Amino acid sequence: MKMRRNNRKNRRGAITSIDLTSLMDLTFMLLIVFVITVPVIEFATDVTPPELDGKTKAEEIENPVLITLNQAGVIDLDSQSVAMHELDSRLLRLRQERGQVNIMIRAHGERPYEDIVAIMRAAQKAGLNSVSLMTQAEKIQ
Template sequence: MAMSPFASDDDDGLMNEINMTPLVDVMLVLLIVFMVTIPVIRHAVKIDLPHASSQKEEIKPLQINVSIAADGSVMWDDQKVSDETLRTRIAQAAQADPQPELHLNADRKVAYEKVAQVMSAAQAGGLTKIGFVTQPVSH
């Protein structure tokens, strides 16, 4: 047997390292193929679709101004009303669609009991949107 410096006894052994260069080349070729073929795959069917407006019509509810003066008198939109008339108008307003908002203006010196009575009448009549109107404090 001739001994050469390049000859080794493990010629039959497996390679210890994987050559990555062919794998990277294959991956780059596949990437290019997919980049070229994906725009071609897109199928489009031209259809003349009808046009429609999808904006919701927003109907703002009416505002009813109820004021309570310092002496306890109740005003419905600047008209003085009795307790029975107030209940009747609240019941009529509760039937409207959309339901109106009740804006309650109470004098600073009015008894809380009167405000509670008006709120109770509104709730019993079916009005669910009640707002209190106040004056900002000036400095």
């Protein structure tokens, strides 16, 4: 009997440490997965264009230049297709020819806001400070 009691005490004493190796492996694997996947996730903001509440119409703006960005991402500068990397040089040339002009940007609602910001930056690089975003009037029935 005495021996049985000693064995039970020894068994309890043997379970004083827990092997954490597999838990640490799992933790590091999760850390590596998150470190790799987080930079890949694209951060985009959905921005809906504002509703028409302004009193200024496109026809009332003096010396306007219309930049259109369609659903496919094609940029038209006064009805001429322009690549994004050429836009700032074309706007600079336009400013040298016509002087200070008013840029009006009309973009498709499904285009990322980053594309519109890139167009605004190109206008700013060319020294054109008057940039407006166009909205479409709602049809009243």
